[in-house]
Every structure is written in C-alpha cells, then in structure tokens.
Amino acid sequence: MFDSKKYFSKRLGSMEGSAIRDLLKQAGVPGFISLGGGYPDPKSFPSSLFDTLNQRVKNKYGNGVYQYGKTEGFDPLLQILPQFFQRANRKVKAFPDTISITTGSQQALTMLGMLFIDPGDLIAVESPTYLGAIQAFNPFGPKYIEMETDENGIVPENLDQLLTKHPSIKFMYTVSTFQNPTGKTIPPERRKQIATLLVKHGKLAIEDDPYSELRYEGVPVPSLQSFAHDHVIHLFTFSKTFAPDFRLGGIVAPPDIRNASVMIKQGLDLCTSNHDQAMVAEYLSGNYLDPHIKEIVALYKPRRDCMMKAIDTYFPSIFQHTCPEGGMFIWVSLKEGISLEEEKLDMKKILLETVSQKVGFVPGSAFFARKDHSPFSMRLNFTNQTEENIEKGIEIIGKILQKHLKL
Amino acid sequence: MFDSKKYFSKRLGSMEGSAIRDLLKQAGVPGFISLGGGYPDPKSFPSSLFDTLNQRVKNKYGNGVYQYGKTEGFDPLLQILPQFFQRANRKVKAFPDTISITTGSQQALTMLGMLFIDPGDLIAVESPTYLGAIQAFNPFGPKYIEMETDENGIVPENLDQLLTKHPSIKFMYTVSTFQNPTGKTIPPERRKQIATLLVKHGKLAIEDDPYSELRYEGVPVPSLQSFAHDHVIHLFTFSKTFAPDFRLGGIVAPPDIRNASVMIKQGLDLCTSNHDQAMVAEYLSGNYLDPHIKEIVALYKPRRDCMMKAIDTYFPSIFQHTCPEGGMFIWVSLKEGISLEEEKLDMKKILLETVSQKVGFVPGSAFFARKDHSPFSMRLNFTNQTEENIEKGIEIIGKILQKHLKL
Numbered sequence: 001m002f003d004s005k006k007y008f009s010k011r012l013g014s015m016e017g018s019a020i021r022d023l024l025k026q027a028g029v030p031g032f033i034s035l036g037g038g039y040p041d042p043k044s045f046p047s048s049l050f051d052t053l054n055q056r057v058k059n060k061y062g063n064g065v066y067q068y069g070k071t072e073g074f075d076p077l078l079q080i081l082p083q084f085f086q087r088a089n090r091k092v093k094a095f096p097d098t099i100s101i102t103t104g105s106q107q108a109l110t111m112l113g114m115l116f117i118d119p120g121d122l123i124a125v126e127s128p129t130y131l132g133a134i135q136a137f138n139p140f141g142p143k144y145i146e147m148e149t150d151e152n153g154i155v156p157e158n159l160d161q162l163l164t165k166h167p168s169i170k171f172m173y174t175v176s177t178f179q180n181p182t183g184k185t186i187p188p189e190r191r192k193q194i195a196t197l198l199v200k201h202g203k204l205a206i207e208d209d210p211y212s213e214l215r216y217e218g219v220p221v222p223s224l225q226s227f228a229h230d231h232v233i234h235l236f237t238f239s240k241t242f243a244p245d246f247r248l249g250g251i252v253a254p255p256d257i258r259n260a261s262v263m264i265k266q267g268l269d270l271c272t273s274n275h276d277q278a279m280v281a282e283y284l285s286g287n288y289l290d291p292h293i294k295e296i297v298a299l300y301k302p303r304r305d306c307m308m309k310a311i312d313t314y315f316p317s318i319f320q321h322t323c324p325e326g327g328m329f330i331w332v333s334l335k336e337g338i339s340l341e342e343e344k345l346d347m348k349k350i351l352l353e354t355v356s357q358k359v360g361f362v363p364g365s366a367f368f369a370r371k372d373h374s375p376f377s378m379r380l381n382f383t384n385q386t387e388e389n390i391e392k393g394i395e396i397i398g399k400i401l402q403k404h405l406k407l
Numbered sequence: 408m409f410d411s412k413k414y415f416s417k418r419l420g421s422m423e424g425s426a427i428r429d430l431l432k433q434a435g436v437p438g439f440i441s442l443g444g445g446y447p448d449p450k451s452f453p454s455s456l457f458d459t460l461n462q463r464v465k466n467k468y469g470n471g472v473y474q475y476g477k478t479e480g481f482d483p484l485l486q487i488l489p490q491f492f493q494r495a496n497r498k499v500k501a502f503p504d505t506i507s508i509t510t511g512s513q514q515a516l517t518m519l520g521m522l523f524i525d526p527g528d529l530i531a532v533e534s535p536t537y538l539g540a541i542q543a544f545n546p547f548g549p550k551y552i553e554m555e556t557d558e559n560g561i562v563p564e565n566l567d568q569l570l571t572k573h574p575s576i577k578f579m580y581t582v583s584t585f586q587n588p589t590g591k592t593i594p595p596e597r598r599k600q601i602a603t604l605l606v607k608h609g610k611l612a613i614e615d616d617p618y619s620e621l622r623y624e625g626v627p628v629p630s631l632q633s634f635a636h637d638h639v640i641h642l643f644t645f646s647k648t649f650a651p652d653f654r655l656g657g658i659v660a661p662p663d664i665r666n667a668s669v670m671i672k673q674g675l676d677l678c679t680s681n682h683d684q685a686m687v688a689e690y691l692s693g694n695y696l697d698p699h700i701k702e703i704v705a706l707y708k709p710r711r712d713c714m715m716k717a718i719d720t721y722f723p724s725i726f727q728h729t730c731p732e733g734g735m736f737i738w739v740s741l742k743e744g745i746s747l748e749e750e751k752l753d754m755k756k757i758l759l760e761t762v763s764q765k766v767g768f769v770p771g772s773a774f775f776a777r778k779d780h781s782p783f784s785m786r787l788n789f790t791n792q793t794e795e796n797i798e799k800g801i802e803i804i805g806k807i808l809q810k811h812l813k814l
Contacts, residue, residue: 001637001661002606002609002637002638002661003663004611004637004661004663004664005663007523007577007578007611008522008523008667009521009522009523009524009525009528009547010525011521011525012522012667015670015671015674016670037475039474039475040474042469042470042471042473042474043470045470045473047470047473054461062449063449063450063452063454064449065652066449066452066454066650066651066652066653067446067447067449067650067651067652068446068646068651068652069652103510103654103676104676104677106674106675106676106677107675107676109674110674110675110676114416114418114546115415115416115419116414116415116416117416118416118417118418121416132673132674132677135673135674136674136675138674139521139671139674140416170414171414199409202409204411204414230408230409230411231409239475243473243474244473244474244475245472245473245474245475245476245680245681245682246473246680247510247676247678247679247680254408254409254411256410256411256412257411260415260419263422264422264546266539266542267422267513267516267517267539267542267543267545267546268513268514268517268543268675269510269511269513269514269517269654269676270511270513270539271654272654273652273653273654273680273683274652275652276680
C-alpha cells in the first residue's frame with residue numbers, strides 16, 4: 001500500500017478528531033442515553049410546516065431555486081433577516097448587505113479563521129470555550145490565550161489586562177448567551193463593559209450566538225454586537241430552531257469583513273442551498289418562529305429542570321452545576337475549595353465506565369483551548385433525552401462518581 | 408469607522424474575487440446572454456421527481472433525517488454509491504468506507520488543500536485549469552507548476568520530466584474528462600501512462616470529475632483512479648446531474664486520506680444535509696439516473712453542436728475551438744502559428760464590449776494558475792442558453808472580435 005501520509009500538511013499535527021464526534025458514534029447504539037453531543041430533539045423540528053413551506057417556495061420560485069445561488073445568500077432571506085435581528089434576544093444592527101449566509105454557523109468559524117489568522121497569531125477565547133471553534137481555527141495555526149470567566153462569563157478586568165499585555169491579539173471569541181459548554185450568559189452591564197474595552201483597545205470580537213432564542217426564563221439580553229457593531233462579528237444559525245439539516249447560519253459584520261468572507265466562501269463551497277434559504281425565509285415571513293419557539297421552550301424547560309434536580313439528587317455533594325436560563329447545556333465542576341487526589345481526577349476513566357453502562361457525556365477537558373490545565377468537570381446536554389432518561393442517566397453517572405471518588 | 412482590515416491574514420493578499428463571480432452578477436440582468444459561468448439549465452433538473460423522492464425520504468426516515476448527520480455521509484447513500492462508481496464513465500474502485508460526502512465538490516477541494524498544502528508547496532496543475540480549484544487551494548499558500556497539455560490533455564512525457572525535476576511536488580490536479588475550461592478528455596491509453604508515472608514517482612493525483620455523465624458522443628472513458636486507485640483521489644458531484652442546489656459531492660480516496668478528510672470536514676461544516684443525501688440515494692436506487700441523463704444529453708447536445716457551428720460561422724478564421732464530446736464548455740484560442748500585435752491581445756477590453764451588448768464569456772486568462780503568461784483565449788458555456796441565444800451571442804462576440812482585431 002502506497003503511503004500517502006508523508007504528503008500530509010504540517011497542520012494535520014495540530015488537528016485531532018473530537019470527543020464530540022466519538023460521542024456521536026456511541027449515540028447511535030440503541031438504548032444509549034447520550035447526554036453528550038449538542039443535538040436538538042427531532043421532536044422540536046417544525047416538520048408539520050415543511051410541506052407548506054416547500055409548496056410556497058415552489059410556487060414563488062419554481063425550478064430556478066435549485067440553480068447555483070449567490071455566494072452572499074438568497075436575496076429574500078437577506079431581506080427579511082434584519083427584522084429577525086431586531087428580536088429582543090439579539091438587537092443586532094444588520095442590513096442585507098452586512099449579512100453573509102453560511103453552510104451552518106460552523107462554516108462561518110472556518111471563514112473567519114481563514115480571514116484573520118496567520119500562523120502564531122494570538123486569539124483570546126473563553127475558558128472553557130466551544131470545541132468546534134477551536135477545530136475551525138486550528139488549521140490556521142493560532143495560539144490561544146484564555147480569558148478568565150466567572151459565573152457571569154468573561155471578567156472585564158481580566159480582559160482589559162490581557163488586551164494591554166498582548167496588544168497583538170487578533171480577536172476574541174465568545175459564545176455570549178447560554179454558552180457552550182457552560183450555559184452561562186454575560187449580563188448586559190458586562191457586555192457594555194466588554195464593548196467599551198473593544199473600542200478602547202481597537203479590537204474585534206466574534207460573538208457566536210446559536211442559542212439565544214432558547215430562553216426558558218429571565219429577560220432577553222441584547223447582543224454584544226448591539227453595544228459596538230463596528231467591533232463585533234455576530235454569528236447566527238437556524239440549526240437550533242428550524243432544524244440542523246438545513247445547514248443554515250451566517251455572519252453579520254462590518255462591510256470589509258463581510259465582503260472578504262463572501263470571497264472566502266466562494267472557495268469553500270460556492271454557495272449555500274437556495275431552497276433551504278427560501279424555506280427559512282418563508283418560516284420567518286410567515287411568522288412561524290415565535291409560536292415555534294414556545295413549543296421548543298415547552299419541550300426543553302422541563303428537561304433542564306429535571307437535569308438540575310437530578311444532579312442535586314444523585315451527584316456527590318462536592319460537585320456544583322450551572323443553572324442556565326436557556327440553551328442546551330449544564331456544566332458540572334468541583335465546588336470551590338474542593339481538592340481531590342491526582343489519581344481520582346481522571347474524567348476519561350469515568351466516561352469509559354458510564355459508556356459501558358450506556359450513558360454518555362463530554363469530559364470538560366475537551367473545551368479548554370490550552371491542554372496544560374483543565375479542571376475536573378463535565379458538559380451535560382439536556383435537549384435530546386426524555387426526562388425519564390435524563391434522570392436515569394444522571395443517576396448512573398452519579399453512582400459511578402460516588403464509586404470512583406470513594407465518597 | 409473602525410478599520411478592521413489591519414487584522415486580515417496575510418493569505419488574503421493571494422486571494423481575489425473571481426471572474427466567474429463577476430459574471431454571475433451580469434447574468435442576472437434580463438435579456439443578458441451569459442456564455443460565461445458554468446451553470447446547468449434549470450430545465451435539466453429532475454424537478455418532477457422531487458415530490459416523489461421527498462415523500463419516500465419522509466416515509467423511510469421520518470423527522471430524524473433533519474438531525475445532524477455523520478460527517479462522513481448518510482449511510483444509505485454511502486452504501487449505494489459504489490454501484491454508481493461502476494458506471495462505464497467512472498469505473499472507480501470505491502467502498503462505503505473509502506467515500507466521504509462533501510458540500511458540493513468545491514468543498515472537497517478545500518478539504519484536500521487543507522489536508523496536503525503547506526505554504527510554498529508545489530502543486531502541478533493543467534494549463535489551463537479549473538479556476539475554482541485555484542481559489543480553494545490558494546488560502547494554503549501553494550506554488551503552481553503547469554503541466555503541458557495538448558489536444559488530449561496532459562502530455563505524459565512532460566509530466567515525467569516535471570516529476571523528475573521537482574520531486575517535492577505534493578500532488579497533481581486534473582479535470583480528466585470534459586475539462587473545465589477546455590472540454591478536453593484524456594484518452595484511456597494516456598490515463599494508463601499517467602497512472603504509471605504516479606506509481607513510478609510515488610505521487611498523488613486529484614482527479615476532479617464533475618462532468619463525465621454528460622457525454623454527447625463517443626465512448627465512455629474509465630477514470631484515472633481505475634488505473635492507480637492508491638494514487639488517485641477521485642472527486643464527484645451531483646450538481647451537474649441532479650441539481651446544484653443540493654450541494655452534494657464527495658471524495659473517493661485511500662483510507663488514510665479519506666479519514667483525515669472527514670476530520671477536516673468536521674471543522675468546516677460538521678456534516679452535509681442528510682435529507683439531500685437521502686434524496687440522491689433515492690434517485691440512484693430508483694434507477695432514475697440513466698433516463699435522466701438521456702434527457703440532459705438531448706437538451707445539451709444540440710446546444711454544443713449549435714455553438715461549434717456558430718463559432719465556425721461568425722468568428723474570424725484565425726481562431727480555433729475544441730470539439731468536446733461532452734461536458735459544458737468550448738475553448739476558443741488562436742490557431743497555431745497565428746500571432747497578433749500586443750495591443751490587440753486584450754480580452755478584457757473585448758469582454759467589456761460584449762457585455763455592453765449583453766453577452767458574456769470568461770476570458771481564458773482566468774484559468775491559468777500562473778499569471779505571467781496566458782494565451783489569447785476564451786471559455787464558452789453552452790448548457791444554460793437556448794440555441795437561438797447561443798447563435799445570437801456567438802454572432803455578437805464574433806463581430807466584436809472582427810472589429811477589435813481589424814480583420
């Protein structure tokens with residue numbers, strides 16, 4: 001067999017298959033309770049609408065909709081999106097020509113990595129941060145600096161120090177609302193402070209917001225972009241509301257960045273499906289989003305509540321968990337001041353054992369950009385399992401933790 | 408306004424908007440006869456089938472098909488593809504686990520660029536070559552070496568010399584059948600010679616094959632991959648048969664390359680639409696492809712014939728054109744031995760004039776990887792205009808050529 005590996009690029013060394021992906025594989029086994037992954041429940045998809053929307057698309061656009069489309073996006077969707085961005089959970093300043101449609105918001109991360117990152121460039125990320133962003137940025141060879149976070153996300157004082165100490169930072173990356181993996185939301189006052197710091201230091205932020213529609217309680221928070229639209233690139237997706245399979249997301253950005261990102265997308269996949277964009281345009285213009293969100297909230301809120309209660313019940317008391325007001329994830333870590341012997345701090349070993357009992361989660365270490373430290377922690381997803389399964393899964397993990405930690 | 412350009416990566420300097428893209432914009436003007444672009448005719452889309460296929464997908468897979476899918480592809484499609492690859496126009500050796508589905512074959516080019524190219528690496532490309540491949544590879548900073556071509560495509564003797572002289576070449580890239588932009592096909596005997604050279608020099612080839620189903624005459628040619636499957640990465644797409652909007656293509660490659668490309672795709676867009684993959688799986692398993700290809704051939708063959716005849720009639724006799732047995736393009740260049748004064752050799756000026764008369768084409772210079780030389784030439788697309796428009800468009804271009812060249 002001819003050895004092709006010798007021709008692989010050097011960047012392959014910095015890339016690795018993800019824990020997420022391996023978990024997706026487990027999740028296919030019948031009876032497996034996956035609290036890993038970041039999947040919506042297929043019950044949440046507005047599939048009873050699909051035929052209606054499809055018929056409207058057909059009537060309006062005919063065959064032509066299946067042709068290659070414009071790289072920046074399908075006009076009727078670009079026209080209606082600014083209205084979507086006015087929702088209280090975004091308040092994003094956007095015009096049709098500051099939006100660029102992407103094949104899922106994952107593609108937006110690759111486009112921005114390609115646009116900004118030269119090998120060795122410094123990128124500031126939350127600690128922990130979204131694993132998929134790291135995967136998208138890594139091929140371009142950045143170095144990561146971790147921004148300190150507390151229960152309200154990024155700590156402005158620390159960010160100020162970081163930006164002062166490292167003036168070469170290219171951009172900061174944040175999932176500002178219902179963060180993946182922690183579920184944390186940066187409060188408005190703090191967003192304002194962060195925006196002020198961006199202006200003060202002349203820096204850019206990428207604000208990745210896949211989750212803000214999924215709010216189960218509390219008051220909607222305007223985007224970071226709303227406080228400094230020249231300095232913030234805002235990402236959105238319909239994967240958590242409409243359905244992941246439509247692979248529909250996008251970028252809102254100042255013109256130079258938006259135009260360069262469109263040029264980059266040409267090389268990546270030419271264009272995103274017109275038909276799928278037309279479906280989402282009909283979904284938005286038909287005012288289906290609001291009632292649909294209500295249904296999603298009714299499905300997910302009890303699951304979140306159930307998971308928090310189950311953790312309180314079944315996990316050893318040395319653990320704490322976040323109480324996210326929305327989104328898809330709960331983050332479990334050791335309570336402050338708790339320390340354990342080194343040999344107990346092996347979350348992968350615990351995962352192997354829960355998997356053998358058909359329960360999955362993602363070890364927290366997967367979400368730290370720098371591998372030299374990562375607290376004993378886990379990310380739990382509550383959107384794609386019934387309450388019964390959530391309780392059962394958490395009970396199993398809890399017992400294994402008890403046993404492993406000899407508590 | 409905050410200047411974000413200072414943060415752009417160095418690679419942006421090597422990237423530029425494409426002639427293709429600018430032409431797509433013209434093509435939207437009513438009455439414009441675009442012989443640029445590389446669009447199929449929407450009349451060729453099997454849209455009368457879409458409802459049937461959609462219904463089958465719904466019945467078979469329900470809501471679950473709209474969930475995130477496996478990065479490598481949707482199983483039922485991976486299972487049926489090896490049969491598709493046995494067709495006489497491909498004869499590609501493939502198994503479900505040597506195939507990776509991509510969001511159009513354009514994405515495959517990005518994936519392979521990311522997988523193989525370190526800055527400064529040498530890539531061998533045809534002269535001329537597919538513009539979109541250059542756009543996909545450029546962000547990774549390669550240098551291009553042009554392989555000499557004649558009326559039968561790549562010249563093996565020249566390739567042998569190139570590979571001997573430049574042992575560091577990472578891979579060669581070829582559109583082996585009905586090439587974009589020339590329409591040329593490498594004959595079987597020459598494919599065998601090229602395969603032998605790949606083995607002799609221990610090299611890889613990327614064989615990009617979007618067009619081989621669209622054969623209007625002559626005998627199907629087996630893929631380059633069929634002569635050296637360990638050394639050839641074969642790309643395919645359903646954009647020219649099913650419809651571009653499904654954004655469905657893929658890679659057939661030896662396991663190491665296939666697996667690395669799947670890992671790379673995770674970072675790019677996680678997965679390609681399951682639903683769209685299921686639609687194509689039903690299209691293939693329902694045996695709709697063969698009768699559909701017959702319809703496409705019946706639509707495009709007269710257009711090709713019409714365009715060749717119109718060029719013979721209306722273009723100055725100093726020009727020659729290719730006579731492709733299939734595909735979407737005809738290439739026009741000066742006959743051998745013809746030379747013109749420098750100031751006449753400005754194809755962009757001619758394009759500007761044809762565009763003012765509502766006819767578009769792509770100047771040949773767009774298709775040369777190295778910008779230091781490019782013969783006076785043009786690419787003409789015949790698939791997305793009626794015969795009437797083709798004749799009218801070619802007549803207009805011919806008259807402008809006459810006038811400009813003072814012939």
